[in-house]
Amino acid sequence: MLLGRMGLSDRLDHKPRELSVGQQQRVALARMLANDPVLILADEPTGNLDPETSASIMDFLGELNDEGRTIVMVTHDLRLAGRAKRVLRLVNGSIQPDGQARPLPAAIPSTEQKKAVLTN
DSSP, X not given: OHHHHTTOGGGTTOOGGGSXXXXXHHHHHHHHHTTOOSEEEEESTTTTOOHHHHHHHHHHHXXXXXXXXXXXXXXXXXXXXXXXXXXXXXXXXXXXXXXXXXXXXXXXXXXXXXXHHHHO
8 A cells, every 4th residue: 555655554544634744745645656657756845844754755756766767856955966866957047967966965055055066
């Protein structure tokens, strides 16, 4: 069962308002997987989530990618982008290919560091 894979088997009888934001995000992932997609579009999949839930969601997306699914993710979080196999950056309305993702600092970079990463 998809909800069991998402760690939500104990929440089957709960209403959406009774679920945390992270649980709602995992329900959305389970609904998406019900269609068995080969391509997954993820727009800020970890936005508004605590670090532990964010890591769980990213690990799950990594598992889906390992299963052969293509994940296209949009994020402003440079740490998440660093987990990607390929990164394309949008700079001044133009797509800038980056090829392979490069390691990013574990700490949140300063605004100047972000500008350097985005413009180099």
